[in-house]
Amino acid sequence: xxxxxxxxxxxxxxxxxxxxxxxxxxxxxxxxxxxxxxxxxxxxxxxxxxxxxxxxxxxxxxxxxxxxxxxxxxxxxxxxxxxxxxxxxxxxxxxxxxxxxxxxxxxxxxxxxxxxxxxxxxxxxxxxxxxxxxxxxxxxxxxxxxxxxxxxxxxxxxxxxxxxxxxxxxxxxxxxxxxxxxxxxxxxxxxxxxxxxxxxxxxxxxxxxxxxxxxxxxxxxxxxxxxxxxxxxxxxxxxxxxxxxxxxxxxxxxxxxxxxxxxxxxxxxxxxxxxxxxxxxxxxxxxxxxxxxxxxxxxxxxxxxxxxxxxxxxxxxxxxxxxxxxxxxxxxxxxxxxxxxxxxxxxxxxxxxxxxxxxxxxxxxxxxxxxxxxxxxxxxxxxxxxxxxxxxxxxxxxxxxxxxxxxxxxxxxxxxxxxxxxxxxxxxxxxxxxxxxxxxxxxxxxxxxxxxxxxxxxxxxxxxxxxxxxxxxxxxxxxxxxxxxxxxxxxxxxxxxxxxxxxxxxxxxxxxxxxxxxxxxxxxxxxxxxxxxxxxxxxxxxxxxxxxxxxxxxxxxxxxxxxxxxx
Ligand code: ATP
Ligand code: MG
Numbered sequence: 266x267x268x269x270x271x272x273x274x275x276x277x278x279x280x281x282x283x284x285x286x287x288x289x290x291x292x293x294x295x296x297x298x299x300x301x302x303x304x305x306x307x308x309x310x311x312x313x314x315x316x317x318x319x320x321x322x323x324x325x326x327x328x329x330x331x332x333x334x335x336x337x338x339x340x341x342x343x344x345x346x347x348x349x350x351x352x353x354x355x356x357x358x359x360x361x362x363x364x365x366x367x368x369x370x371x372x373x374x375x376x377x378x379x380x381x382x383x384x385x386x387x388x389x390x391x392x393x394x395x396x397x398x399x400x401x402x403x404x405x406x407x408x409x410x411x412x413x414x415x416x417x418x419x420x421x422x423x424x425x426x427x428x429x430x431x432x433x434x435x436x437x438x439x440x441x442x443x444x445x446x447x448x449x450x451x452x453x454x455x456x457x458x459x460x461x462x463x464x465x466x467x468x469x470x471x472x473x474x475x476x477x478x479x480x481x482x483x484x485x486x487x488x489x490x491x492x493x494x495x496x497x498x499x500x501x502x503x504x505x506x507x508x509x510x511x512x513x514x515x516x517x518x519x520x521x522x523x524x525x526x527x528x529x530x531x532x533x534x535x536x537x538x539x540x541x542x543x544x545x546x547x548x549x550x551x552x553x554x555x556x557x558x559x560x561x562x563x564x565x566x567x568x569x570x571x572x573x574x575x576x577x578x579x580x581x582x583x584x585x586x587x588x589x590x591x592x593x594x595x596x597x598x599x600x601x602x603x604x605x606x607x608x609x610x611x612x613x614x615x616x617x618x619x620x621x622x623x624x625x626x627x628x629x630x631x632x633x634x635x636x637x638x639x640x641x642x643x644x645x646x647x648x649x650x651x652x653x654x655x656x657x658x659x660x661x662x663x664x665x666x667x668x669x670x671x672x673x674x675x676x677x678x679x680x681x682x683x684x685x686x687x688x689x690x691x692x693x694x695x696x697x698x699x700x701x702x703x704x705x706x707x708x709x710x711x712x713x714x715x716x717x718x719x720x721x722x723x724x725x726x727x728x729x730x731x732x733x734x735x736x737x738x739x740x741x742x743x744x745x746x747x748x749x750x751x752x753x754x755x756x757x758x759x760x761x762x763x764x765x766x767x768x769x770x771x772x773x774x775x776x777x778x779x780x781x782x783x784x785x786x787x788x789x790x791x792x793x794x795x796x797x798x799x800x801x802x803x804x805x806x807x808x809x810x811x812x813x814x815x816x817x818x819x820x821x822x823x824x825x826x827x828x829x830x831x832x
Pocket of ligand 2: 671673674
């Protein structure tokens, strides 16, 4: 491709709203253009990268036995009602009606569609197992679309669904995808970690996320450097330092006038923050139900755990407002688990403590020396957010944390969709059984941004060869110079013949401009044709290392041929 024929709308500056490097660089390098918040047009160079990422994913999925199909983004409400998600999914689901008043959504994911497809086609165990997938555009009305392709309202996902006859089959399918994802992300040049994950609105009971390690990642990974336990912060559990049980002292009500927060109570009563138990009341909006969650004053609540305990969804669970609490008779600022009239959940760290301070459910009063079981009770569970410095529940070492970008997630769904949607098969004894399902997603466009996040420097993108828009760019210092033109054209023709993806920068621009552009765009290799063209000498530059060497042009060609041989 000649640069004069190529759409290369590079920019000196990125729009102010772009804060992370991948977003800035994708706009500046002219890989994509914003249409509206969270919606982008992929330009020629960007689309080439996207296609390459998709093809690596496709190759590995096919190798693993997956079969590609393509479903519509439009999904009928009826299927979402069958699975129970029409209501549960909340405002992220983009819903619309047709002229006949039939309701639809734009698919944020495709469990319902694939389950429906398979239940209508597959009748017998003889046709299972099955793994079908697509690479397709998804829609989510994200509350905060941001960071370019990282969190779009429209994005491309590879989603695969497996159907098996039993648990053993599901285990095999899941492991197959787990290892396939390892291959995919390795081939894409990502530095990543695999972590245990919460199953969220997708459901099921086992899940892993693939996290591209990056400071700008929105996910917090908690991991153990000793035993390799690693989990997303939403899922992670950990222990705090051991507490020694003390003699239980006499429960006493003490006056704490207008002293409401744990910090203020601890200060006022001159105790450590961990001695104050906080009681948080959550409201489930569907069931119109309050529940209390009690945890140590020095720990934070993990709301995903709350949602899971309440067996509800993110759309229906929130902290109760002061007004709601007052109307329901709670004494805001002085709520405690003793004699409280709602369901109470107690964090397991509370159980290890002695002589706690709790709210007295009476204006301006707290209890001191409150002890679990003797003075208050509730269902013991894991409620707190894990953080670096906590103790690994498996080996006792100190946990660490690191930020990551969730580029993929896999789920063992079991019969979550097959039972509600009656996706069954006839087993070898002639009985109907629900299929066991798994689902497996890769955020293709988010992966694109993650690759750039991990592969760039102060001058621009440094694409790994396997996903670069082109392999090499030939940059004549002056294309109007006959000798330079002849050599550049000659190299261009030879490389094209060798099926190398090559750009010839035939633009009439100052060399400095050209160099800046190509460094920004991140084509892995540059062949600079300059003053020594009359000796057949060119400069060969590797973008990733910025190492330059002068070589005969034939050697440069040979180097390129060798490099792409292994792709
Ligand atoms: P997140 O927690 O980041 O919102 P998710 O867990 O809801 O993502 P999944 O339902 O697991 O996402 O979707 C599969 C993959 O699709 C994710 O691992 C992620 O890489 C990608 N993805 C999800 N939401 C977006 C988005 N808004 N923009 C770009 N990619 C996304
Ligand atoms: Mg996910």
